[in-house]
Amino acid sequence: MDIHTETSVREKLDLLAPLFDEQTRRLWAAAEAQVLGRSGISLVARATGLSRTTIHQGLKDLVELRETKGLEKKKRIRAVGGGRKPIDEYDPTLRRDLELLVDPVTRGDPESPLRWTCKSTRQLAAALVEQGHVVGRQKVADLLAELGYSLQAKRKTKEGSANHPDRDQQFAYINEQAVAFQQRKQPVISVDTKKKELVGEFTNGGQEWQPKGEPEQVQGHDFPDPKLGKANPYGVYDQHADVGWVSVGTDHDTSEFAVESIRRWWNKMGRLRYPDAAELLITADGGGSNGYRVRLWKVALQRFANETGLRISVCHFPPGTSKWNKIEHRMFSHISMNWRGRPLISHEVIVNLIGSTTTQSGLTINAELDTNLYPKGIRISDEELETVNLTKASFHGEWNYTIGIKCSG
Structure with missing residues (x-):
């Protein structure tokens, strides 16, 4: 999958958007992801701004449509103003609790001037669920990026010197x-x-955006x-x-x-x-x-x-x-x-x-x-x-x- 495929999907959505309601948009996105195969869901999600959960639901709907052989079924169309609310509205303490988990030194001071994380998003999501939050690893990854954290690979934490005892x-x-x-x-x-x-x-x-077929020339x-x-x-x-x-x-x-x-x-x-x-x-x-x-x-x-x-x-x-x-x-x-x-x-x-x-x-x-x-x-x-x-x-x-x-x- 390359950036041109992602651009193509985005352009298709721009053309068809006036014809879509909530259900048909979901079904179209799922169909595109299915045709693209491996990594199709991620690519379509990036191109359209739809969540991966929405595309997965669209794939389920496609299966149901095939099983009913096109028989009329009740449309699941979202009401105006419906849909999932921003996470801060229904879980206002989630960001704070996530920061407490990834803080490296104070183990609970979100204002720590030293911040990094060496924990996986799966582990962090599991820890948050234990605290009563409803959150998945993808949302945890999105929140960490918004908060300015990055996942540090183990190979980058040592530079040839043994860990000092202090x-x-x-x-x-x-x-x-x-x-x-x-x-x-x-x-x-x-x-x-x-x-x-x-x-x-x-x-x-x-890489950066350039006219197609016109990469900037550099020394060899x-x-x-x-x-x-x-x-x-x-x-x-x-x-x-x-x-x-x-x-x-x-x-x-x-x-x-x-x-x-x-x-x-x-x-x-x-x-x-x-x-x-x-x-x-x-x-x-x-x-x-x-x-x-x-x-x-x-x-x-x-x-x-x-x-x-x-x-x-x-x-x-x-x-x-x-x-x-x-x-x-x-x-x-x-x-x-x-x-x-x-x-x-x-x-x-x-x-x-x-x-x-x-x-x-x-x-x-x-x-x-x-x-x-x-x-x-x-x-x-x-x-x-x-x-x-x-x-x-x-x-x-x-x-x-x-x-x-x-x-x-």
């Missing part, structure tokens, strides 16, 4: 800190570098263009406001570039949203340009703290858990979906595609090109590191620390 405790600590900051109306941001992208007429995974190889190079998108995601910032760098992905991206977010978005802020919490991966072992990261953050007057707290995710960084699921994944199938032919195109990314939950992103040079290999001496006004937390101080303002002189 992994779950660190998750809980990050969650506690994020909740505390948000309750004090202080900003909480998730930061990371998105995968580097080749700039030029290169293939980009996925993936050798970087020496003039265009690569793009380094560094993102800042405001967890509470559901807004983001991305600096698209043209040079190296260094700690100075990372902190400059945070600085640009603060100057152009953060301080306007949080005019009374005195603190900032940053949640970051344990490695890369914002790694907990990188000295330049801490020195650059000290400069930023001195400039802004903010006390900057940092919480790093434990080794091997970068996929749990909230920016990955709440921002970067949507950027990737927005530009799938589109050759990233220039830095300007990348900036525009990132800036046009939105979601049903209201996510908005500002993006800007950063053409500054960020040389690699800058070494920070012990003496320079000692000038950082850094206070380690009592729990895993290497992962959790605060950098305060350092007065000159």
